[in-house]
Amino acid sequence: MSGAVATAGPARRTLARLARMRTALAALTVLMLIALACLAGPALTGHDPDRAYPDLRQLPAGLAAQPDASHLGPALERLAFRMRVHLDATAREGDTLRLTLASDAGVDRRSLVYLPRSGLFGQPAVQEERDGGRSLVVTVQVRRLHFLFGTDVQGRDLLTRCLAAGRISLAIGLAASLVALLIGVAYGATAGFLGGAIDATMMRCVDVLYALPFVFFVILLLVFFRPSLTLMLVAIAAVEWLDMARVVRAQTLSLRERDFVRAARALGVRAPGIIARHIVPNTLGPVAVTATLLVPQVILLESFLSFLGLGVQEPQTSWGVLVADGARSIEAAPHMLAAPAFFLIATLVALNVFGDGVADALDPQAG
Amino acid sequence: MIRFILRRIAQSIPTLLAVVTVSFFLMRLAPGGPFDLERPLAPAALENLRRVYGLDRPLLAQFGSYLAALARGDLGPSFSFRDRSVLDLIARGLPVSGVLGGLALLVATSLGVGLGIAAALRRGGAVDRLLGIGAALTLSLPSFVVAPLLQIAFGLSLRWLPLSGWADGAPSHLVLPVITLALPQVGALARLTRTSLAEVLRTQPVRTMRSLGLPPLRVTRHALRGALLPVVAYLGPLAASLLTGSVVVETIFGLPGIGRYFVEGALNRDYTLVMGTVLLVAGLVIALNLAADLACAWLDPRLRVAA
Numbered sequence: 001m002s003g004a005v006a007t008a009g010p011a012r013r014t015l016a017r018l019a020r021m022r023t024a025l026a027a028l029t030v031l032m033l034i035a036l037a038c039l040a041g042p043a044l045t046g047h048d049p050d051r052a053y054p055d056l057r058q059l060p061a062g063l064a065a066q067p068d069a070s071h072l073g074p075a076l077e078r079l080a081f082r083m084r085v086h087l088d089a090t091a092r093e094g095d096t097l098r099l100t101l102a103s104d105a106g107v108d109r110r111s112l113v114y115l116p117r118s119g120l121f122g123q124p125a126v127q128e129e130r131d132g133g134r135s136l137v138v139t140v141q142v143r144r145l146h147f148l149f150g151t152d153v154q155g156r157d158l159l160t161r162c163l164a165a166g167r168i169s170l171a172i173g174l175a176a177s178l179v180a181l182l183i184g185v186a187y188g189a190t191a192g193f194l195g196g197a198i199d200a201t202m203m204r205c206v207d208v209l210y211a212l213p214f215v216f217f218v219i220l221l222l223v224f225f226r227p228s229l230t231l232m233l234v235a236i237a238a239v240e241w242l243d244m245a246r247v248v249r250a251q252t253l254s255l256r257e258r259d260f261v262r263a264a265r266a267l268g269v270r271a272p273g274i275i276a277r278h279i280v281p282n283t284l285g286p287v288a289v290t291a292t293l294l295v296p297q298v299i300l301l302e303s304f305l306s307f308l309g310l311g312v313q314e315p316q317t318s319w320g321v322l323v324a325d326g327a328r329s330i331e332a333a334p335h336m337l338a339a340p341a342f343f344l345i346a347t348l349v350a351l352n353v354f355g356d357g358v359a360d361a362l363d364p365q366a367g
Numbered sequence: 368m369i370r371f372i373l374r375r376i377a378q379s380i381p382t383l384l385a386v387v388t389v390s391f392f393l394m395r396l397a398p399g400g401p402f403d404l405e406r407p408l409a410p411a412a413l414e415n416l417r418r419v420y421g422l423d424r425p426l427l428a429q430f431g432s433y434l435a436a437l438a439r440g441d442l443g444p445s446f447s448f449r450d451r452s453v454l455d456l457i458a459r460g461l462p463v464s465g466v467l468g469g470l471a472l473l474v475a476t477s478l479g480v481g482l483g484i485a486a487a488l489r490r491g492g493a494v495d496r497l498l499g500i501g502a503a504l505t506l507s508l509p510s511f512v513v514a515p516l517l518q519i520a521f522g523l524s525l526r527w528l529p530l531s532g533w534a535d536g537a538p539s540h541l542v543l544p545v546i547t548l549a550l551p552q553v554g555a556l557a558r559l560t561r562t563s564l565a566e567v568l569r570t571q572p573v574r575t576m577r578s579l580g581l582p583p584l585r586v587t588r589h590a591l592r593g594a595l596l597p598v599v600a601y602l603g604p605l606a607a608s609l610l611t612g613s614v615v616v617e618t619i620f621g622l623p624g625i626g627r628y629f630v631e632g633a634l635n636r637d638y639t640l641v642m643g644t645v646l647l648v649a650g651l652v653i654a655l656n657l658a659a660d661l662a663c664a665w666l667d668p669r670l671r672v673a674a
Binding site: 041208210215216217219220221223224225296300303304307308320323324326327330331334335343344345349351352353356 | 381387393394397399503506511514515516519577604629630633634644
């Protein structure tokens with residue numbers, strides 16, 4: 001706080017802080033929007049996250065309705081092969097397709113279900129039958145599908161998958177942070193309040209844990225035991241509570257000598273009561289700061305593990321899984337990396353900026 | 368000072384012991400073994416292999432003999448790389464990770480600390496404002512996103528640099544991995560330096576020096592000594608994590624470093640290789656934390672008295 005801000009009057013300082021709050025609020029808004037999109041989005045995009053369109057693989061991002069002319073032909077060929085017929089003629093009027101299907105063995109009407117099953121067409125209607133069943137004229141509606149962010153290797157809508165993945169990534173981020181927060185606060189407050197030899201031993205344990213190559217242990221755990229959401233949650237929480245414990249302990253050390261704590265002790269309140277009623281509520285400021293900066297770390301760790309194939313498993317998906325998919329097909333379809341990376345990075349930046357804002361707002365010394 | 372170092376080394380023994388114990392029993396409790404191949408071995412052959420490697424003995428006996436060998440500095444033979452000892456493999460992987468991590472550390476520290484100083488000296492200036500956004504951005508760029516993007520840009524489109532591989536440490540093969548490793552740390556270090564230096568610059572001694580008319584450069588130099596304390600403390604664990612290799616960066620760029628050996632060891636249930644790499648990492652973390660503490664003590668005389 002040297003230079004310009006220090007010499008400026010309180011009004012300037014307040015303005016500077018408001019400006020910073022504005023970025024924090026903007027970050028919060030972005031976060032809310034992403035969370036809302038992930039919660040409600042998959043229902044609104046018109047695609048199921050697991051619905052694959054085998055004829056529309058690795059479509060680039062775009063606004064055009066699909067299937068377009070370049071995909072319609074190959075899709076029809078593939079379907080005709082499935083139906084054991086050949087296409088004698090196709091004519092398109094608007095969205096209606098008039099197909100003449102022929103087969104020497106006779107066209108089996110039951111095979112028409114392949115048309116709607118592909119996801120590209122509506123229900124077919126038989127217009128006329130020729131050559132004693134060896135030829136069939138069918139009209140069918142071509143659907144207008146939209147894939148804003150394109151599709152993945154299996155032809156699934158990437159936007160829907162990104163949003164569905166966001167649910168898992170955000171849920172893990174919040175849940176693991178919460179577990180780490182609970183462990184860290186309880187441990188730190190206990191150590192700080194009890195003090196003396198107990199405090200020294202407890203914090204010595206934290207020091208030992210700090211020196212462990214934890215990421216390596218998490219990888220070991222997930223390689224050896226089947227990766228599952230619960231295991232990953234536990235593993236991440238076990239790594240991330242240490243900072244919180246240190247922060248809370250440092251706060252508690254100064255709090256326990258304050259008059260209101262002494263008064264509570266003089267009145268005969270026991271240690272657990274004092275910790276719960278007087279210590280923990282007063283550490284919430286720094287805890288909030290540490291927690292907001294913890295969430296992006298957790299999300300990053302989760303996506304890192306998922307990227308290595310050790311985290312979230314198919315059919316569930318997370319941003320890390322999608323980024324890994326995208327990195328694998330980056331030459332053929334760069335949009336497959338861009339879309340999930342955009343969501344992941346936007347979330348992480350917003351969380352970090354918001355965390356900084358909260359830290360500034362709670363720190364009376366900051367500009 | 369020497370007593371302080373000796374005490375810290377003594378304190379590290381229980382930590383290393385904990386690392387050995389946890390990773391040993393964690394691996395043995397896990398299902399699967401080092402000889403589970405895709406085509407199962409004949410039971411007799413499997414029995415033979417298990418006897419040769421001592422896997423048929425009781426778990427505690429195995430643990431005891433591992434510790435005994437460890438005390439002699441022997442990390443045992445590798446299970447998946449035939450006829451190679453774990454020490455051998457580490458001796459091959461450590462230089463790769465070391466060169467990579469060392470360069471990344473150098474780049475991240477010089478850039479990060481430099482930017483942090485520039486931002487702290489001119490609060491609200493261009494560098495400072497850029498850093499506010501830039502630091503949050505680089506901290507939020509996962510290496511597994513940055514690496515493929517760099518590969519696309521410089522490897523595939525521009526064709527300036529090779530996509531992956533080690534090639535005996537040819538400089539062109541090092542550029543992209545080093546950038547990927549260093550980038551997030553530039554932001555972290557710059558932010559740390561800026562906060563810390565800004566704090567020192569508003570203390571009484573610095574104000575006094577200024578009011579006495581000392582040239583700004585000398586004031587900054589004095590302030591920097593105190594301001595670098597948290598930075599140096601942060602560099603200890605950072606150096607450890609960079610030098611022992613990043614699993615992701617080594618995987619994406621196909622570099623034969625410690626991180627790769629660890630992952631392959633874990634996937635192949637190569638018990639001794641995993642133990643060796645984990646121990647190496649833990650040892651380096653402890654050693655570099657100690658080095659960071661000593662550097663802090665050199666920077667701050669008050670810590671010397673406490674030690």
